[in-house]
Amino acid sequence: MTMFEYDGRDRAGRKAKGRLDARSDAEARQLLKLMGVSNAKVKGEGKITAGEFKLPPFLQKYIENRGVSDSDLVTFTKQLSVMIDAGVSMIKALEILESQAANPVMRRAVASVRSKVERGLELGDSLESMPAIFDNLYCSLVRAGTASGQLDVILRRLSQYIEKNAKLKRQLFSAMFYPAIVLTIAFGLTAFMLLVVVPMLASTFIEGGKELPGLTRAVISASNFLRDNFLYMVAGAIAGVYFFRKWIKTREGRYQWDRFILRIPLIGTLVQKISIARFASTTATLVASGVGITDVLETAKSVLGNKVLEEGIARVREGVIQGKGMGIPMAQEPFFPQMVTSMVSIGEASGRLDTMLHKVSEFYEEEVDVAMAALLKAIEPAMFVFIGGVVGVILIAMYLPVFDLASVGE
Secondary structure, three states: OEEEEEEEEOOOOOEEEEEEEEOOHHHHHHHHHHHOOEEEEEEOOOOOOOOOOOOOHHHHHHHHHHOOOHHHHHHHHHHHHHHHHOOOOHHHHHHHHHHHOOOHHHHHHHHHHHHHHHOOOOHHHHHHOOOOOOOHHHHHHHHHHHHHOOHHHHHHHHHHHHHHHHHHHHHHHHHHHHHHHHHHHHHHHHHHHHHHHHHHHHHHHHHHOOOOOHHHHHHHHHHHHHHHOHHHHHHHHHHHHHHHHHHHOOHHHHHHHHHHHHHOOOHHHHHHHHHHHHHHHHHHHHHHOOOOHHHHHHHHHOOOOOHHHHHHHHHHHHHHHOOOOOHHHHHOOOOOOHHHHHHHHHHHHHOOHHHHHHHHHHHHHHHHHHHHHHHHHHHHHHHHHHHHHHHHHHHHHHHHHHHHHHHHHO
């Protein structure tokens, strides 16, 4: 390992200077990326020590950009919990996890965390230097576990939460990805028919000199328009995607887009249920770990991934600060169904808020499964009807002149 000095900017734009251990200049820069330090100047020998093998640049770049998956994080969390419960010291546990990590990015991150713990930092503060891997929720729970002396229990609870959250993220991705794939296939097939199939048949009909049916002329005109303007349409689509991505990165653009998503039939309902399940699961885990309720809501807000819902949680947090509790402000938000607000109010009154939120999470996880099945059942027949209708209309339009010729021949 080599000691590197760095000088750059953190995520808030503040000056960040320090030293870190790494095997190479590339590894040092990757660690700085995980720490949220940008535009950094790195100084150090960066030499390859005996026994190290240098990967080809393209392979090294692929590995570094791959990041850390949820399964990597779950494995790390579970194993750390087991070793702490067995009485293994923190530094020794991190050494073991570093040597066992299959993902090179995770291995370097654990090495950096171990180095900081050896220098006297708390585990939560050491993990916080890697925000790309260990988010605010993770670090908050580790700090709560360290303070309460129940780090092994909270790590075990945290691993269960990560697994549940990963499942919900996959379902949310499927809800958005599947319709996009269906539309892409539909438009791709339509374009193929108009650009390739129709021109082949149209040239034959035009050479015959016969007057063509209205539907056939309309399809040929659409084909000609698409062929003449194809490059302009592709350029327009690329420009549209570019400006849409820029617009959606703005606060107002993101808010409008997220509000639009919530209003889409079936998909909006599914996104709402996934968000409630993630919110309830996150809040329950944090409350059970002893984190303060205002900090709980601030952290839970970040897991929703929808600006409309995040602003709703922000208003709930303001209500809690004003002494209204969670139940009353939540009841004023249209996003939360009455069942959720009622269970939260009961949980607050009985002192079992974490238990009630776990029940809400479990209920909505089942609801998400049902909603996903309903979405797929609705999309599949719609896909076949749309594609079949488009292809059918084009084929009928192309065969109408043939039918006319056949009838004339008789």
